[in-house]
Amino acid sequence: MSVPPDEMPEAAQRRLQQGSFSSGLSVADFGACLDMGLEPVGLVQGFCAMHWGAYSMGVLGRGVPPFAAAQGGYVQNYQCPHNMMTAEHRSWGQNYQQGWIEDAWRTGFNNAYSRRRQEAQSLGADGVVGVVDAQNPLSDTGVVEFHLRGTAVTLRDASASSTPPNAAPSSPWSTFLAGQRLAKVFEAGYAPVTIVTSVASVRMWSYCITEFLLDGNNVPWANTTGSSEIHQVVDAQNQVRDLVRSRVRSSLHGDALLGAHLEVSAREVAKGDFEFQSRLSGNRVRRFKEFEPLGVPRATVRLS
Amino acid sequence: MTSAATPPGPSLSNQVRRALLEPVIPTDTTTSTTSDLSIDEELNLRSIGWEPVELVSAVSLQSIPYGFWNWGQGEIEVASRAHAAAFLSATTRLVREAGAAGAHGVVGVHIDRAVHPTFVEVSLVGTAVRPVDRSQRLSRGVFASDLSARDFTMLMVAGWEPLGLASGASFVFAPRRSMSSTLQQQTQNVELTNFTEAMYSARESAMQRMQEMAIDMHGAGVVDVTVHEGPMAFASHAVGFVAVGTVVRLAASAHQSIQPTAVVSLDDPTVAFDAQTLA
Numbered sequence: 001m002s003v004p005p006d007e008m009p010e011a012a013q014r015r016l017q018q019g020s021f022s023s024g025l026s027v028a029d030f031g032a033c034l035d036m037g038l039e040p041v042g043l044v045q046g047f048c049a050m051h052w053g054a055y056s057m058g059v060l061g062r063g064v065p066p067f068a069a070a071q072g073g074y075v076q077n078y079q080c081p082h083n084m085m086t087a088e089h090r091s092w093g094q095n096y097q098q099g100w101i102e103d104a105w106r107t108g109f110n111n112a113y114s115r116r117r118q119e120a121q122s123l124g125a126d127g128v129v130g131v132v133d134a135q136n137p138l139s140d141t142g143v144v145e146f147h148l149r150g151t152a153v154t155l156r157d158a159s160a161s162s163t164p165p166n167a168a169p170s171s172p173w174s175t176f177l178a179g180q181r182l183a184k185v186f187e188a189g190y191a192p193v194t195i196v197t198s199v200a201s202v203r204m205w206s207y208c209i210t211e212f213l214l215d216g217n218n219v220p221w222a223n224t225t226g227s228s229e230i231h232q233v234v235d236a237q238n239q240v241r242d243l244v245r246s247r248v249r250s251s252l253h254g255d256a257l258l259g260a261h262l263e264v265s266a267r268e269v270a271k272g273d274f275e276f277q278s279r280l281s282g283n284r285v286r287r288f289k290e291f292e293p294l295g296v297p298r299a300t301v302r303l304s
Numbered sequence: 305m306t307s308a309a310t311p312p313g314p315s316l317s318n319q320v321r322r323a324l325l326e327p328v329i330p331t332d333t334t335t336s337t338t339s340d341l342s343i344d345e346e347l348n349l350r351s352i353g354w355e356p357v358e359l360v361s362a363v364s365l366q367s368i369p370y371g372f373w374n375w376g377q378g379e380i381e382v383a384s385r386a387h388a389a390a391f392l393s394a395t396t397r398l399v400r401e402a403g404a405a406g407a408h409g410v411v412g413v414h415i416d417r418a419v420h421p422t423f424v425e426v427s428l429v430g431t432a433v434r435p436v437d438r439s440q441r442l443s444r445g446v447f448a449s450d451l452s453a454r455d456f457t458m459l460m461v462a463g464w465e466p467l468g469l470a471s472g473a474s475f476v477f478a479p480r481r482s483m484s485s486t487l488q489q490q491t492q493n494v495e496l497t498n499f500t501e502a503m504y505s506a507r508e509s510a511m512q513r514m515q516e517m518a519i520d521m522h523g524a525g526v527v528d529v530t531v532h533e534g535p536m537a538f539a540s541h542a543v544g545f546v547a548v549g550t551v552v553r554l555a556a557s558a559h560q561s562i563q564p565t566a567v568v569s570l571d572d573p574t575v576a577f578d579a580q581t582l583a
C-alpha cells in the first residue's frame with residue numbers, strides 16, 4: 001500500500017522532531033546497539049484496524065461445489081462413496097483456500113507496516129530493531145487491530161558517506177532481533193533485510209467419511225472400521241502449512257529466513273465446518289560475507 | 305556450551321557498517337533457506353559443518369472409534385494403535401519432505417500431540433539440515449530428532465549420531481472396583497491398586513514399544529526421552545502413558561569425551577544482554 005506522507009498525524013510529526021529519542025529497547029539491548037554503532041532515534045509504530053465484514057461464504061455457499069476453484073487457490077474435493085442423497089448425509093466435501101481472508105490480513109498488516117516504516121523514514125532512520133507485531137481483537141464487532149512497533153536506529157556517521165546526493169531515501173531495514181542476538185547475526189555474516197510475516201487460511205467442509213471418523217462412527221457401512229487416518233483433515237492441515245511456507249519462501253529471493261515461527265490454529269465454525277489458519281514470521285537476512293567457520297564448541301559447567 | 309570462536313571484538317561496529325553500507329544482492333535467487341533455529345543454534349550447527357535448509361512440517365490424524373474409552377479390560381488397543389500410526393505417519397511425511405529438500409535430517413522437532421475421544425492428532429515442525437560439504441553422502445536414512453541444534457551439536461561432537469524419533473504409547477483401563485470394595489474404602493486412606501497397576505501396565509507397554517522402535521532403527525539407545533502420563537480427562541477409568549525420544553548410535557569408534565570446562569561467572573545475578581524486546 002502506498003501511504004501519503006501527510007498521513008502521519010501532525011502531533012506525531014512534531015513529537016518525533018523534538019530532539020530526544022524514545023526506544024523500546026531494554027538497557028542491555030540499548031548498550032549492545034550502541035556497541036554495534038546503531039543509535040536509537042525513536043520508538044516507531046504503525047496501526048491499522050480492519051473490519052472483517054466478509055469473512056466466509058456463509059451457509060448459502062454450502063452446496064455449490066466447487067466454490068474455490070474460481071479463486072485460483074488451493075481446492076480439493078471429496079466425494080461420498082455411498083451414493084446417498086439425503087439432507088443429513090454430507091455427500092461431498094471440500095477443502096479450499098480462503099484467499100479473501102489472506103488478502104484482508106495482508107492489507108491490515110501492510111498498512112501498519114507502511115505506517116511504521118513511514119515514521120522511521122521521517123526520523124531519517126537506517127533500520128528498525130526489536131520489532132514486535134501483534135494482532136488483537138479491538139471490539140466484539142469483528143474488528144482486528146494490527147500493531148507494529150520497533151526502535152528506529154541510525155548507523156553512526158553513515159549518512160554523509162553512504163547516501164549519494166539527490167538519491168531517493170531507501171526503505172529502512174527491519175528485524176525482530178535486538179541487542180546481542182542482532183550482533184551475532186552480523187558476526188555470522190548476515191545483514192538484516194526485513195521482517196517477514198504471512199498467513200494462509202484453509203476452510204474445510206467435511207464430507208460423510210470425515211464426519212464419521214471425527215465423531216468416532218467407524219462402522220463398516222462408512223467404509224471404515226478400527227483406526228484410520230482422517231485424510232481430509234490431514235490434507236487441510238498440511239496444505240495450510242505448505243501454503244504459508246511457500247509464500248514466505250517465494251518472497252525471500254535468495255535470502256535466508258532466520259528464527260522462523262510457525263503458528264497454526266483451528267476452529268470449528270459449525271458442525272463439520274472447520275477453518276485452519278497458519279502464520280509464519282521470521283527475519284529475512286542477507287549474507288554479506290562468507291561464513292567464517294567457528295571452532296568446535298567447548299562445553300562448560302557453571303559453578304556459580 | 306560456548307564456542308571457541310573469536311568473541312565479539314572491536315571490529316563489530318565495522319562489520320555492521322560493512323553489512324549495512326555494502327549490500328550484496330544475491331545472484332542465485334533459488335537458494336533461499338528457511339529455519340526456526342535461533343542465531344545461536346545456527347552458529348552451533350555451522351561449527352560442526354552443518355547448515356539449515358528448510359523449515360519442514362507434517363501432520364497426521366488417526367480416528368478412534370466411539371465407545372472404547374469407558375468400558376473394557378486391559379489395554380485400549382485401538383487408541384494405542386491410533387497413536388502409533390499417527391506418530392509414524394507424521395514422522396514419515398516430515399522425513400520425506402526433508403529428503404526432498406536435500407537434507408540429511410531434521411533437528412529441533414517440536415511435537416504437538418493431542419488425544420481426543422475420537423481421534424489422535426500429531427503435528428511436527430522442525431528444521432531440515434545437511435552438511436555444508438555437499439559431497440558428503442547420506443550414510444543412512446534421513447533422520448528426525450527433537451534434540452535442539454545445540455544438543456545435536458553436542459551429540460555429534462561426542463561421536464554419536466541421531467537415527468530418528470521413537471515413540472511408544474499405551475492407554476489402559478483401570479478396572480472398576482467392586483461395589484463392596486468401593487463402599488469399604490469410602491472412609492479409608494488407601495492406595496487404589498487398580499489405578500497404580502494400570503499406570504504400571506501402560507508404562508511397560510509404552511516404554512517397550514519405544515525401545516523396540518530404537519532396536520528396529522539399529523540404535524544403541526534413546527536420549528532426551530520425554531514422558532507424558534496420567535488420567536485421560538474425558539474417560540474417568542483410563543490412564544495413558546506416552547514416551548518420545550531420539551534414537552542414537554555411536555558413529556565414531558568410541559565415545560569422545562567432551563571434557564567440560566568448569567567456569568565461575570563473575571557476573572551479577574542479573575542476566576546481561578538478555579534480549580527482552582524479543583516477541
